[in-house]
Amino acid sequence: MLVLVGLLALVVGLVGGFFLARFTMKSYLAKNPPISEEMMKSMMMSMGQKPSQKKLNQMMSQMKAQSQKASKK
Structure with a gap:
């Protein structure tokens, strides 16, 4: 049971981190064009x-x- 909660937390963290990083990079590139x-x-x-x-x-x-x-x- 504890392993399942740990894996679920890991997956949620990875997905959340991906979308947060994506949003941050999009806003940065919009403000500071390459x-x-x-x-x-x-x-x-x-x-x-x-x-x-x-x-x-x-x-x-x-x-x-x-x-x-x-x-x-």
Whole structure:
């Protein structure tokens, strides 16, 4: 009986921990996107493009909209 309670507590803890970690990572990535404007600017410059602030803003807003669309699924 004691072993059954221990196994049940272990399973509940693992499942709860997984969903808590998943929620925490989703909220962290929503607040702190993995790519910033500076990173985007350096990527564009390395590809031979001269990035304007308007183009950077457009690309960042597209990435933000795409991540919101993906998180709704």
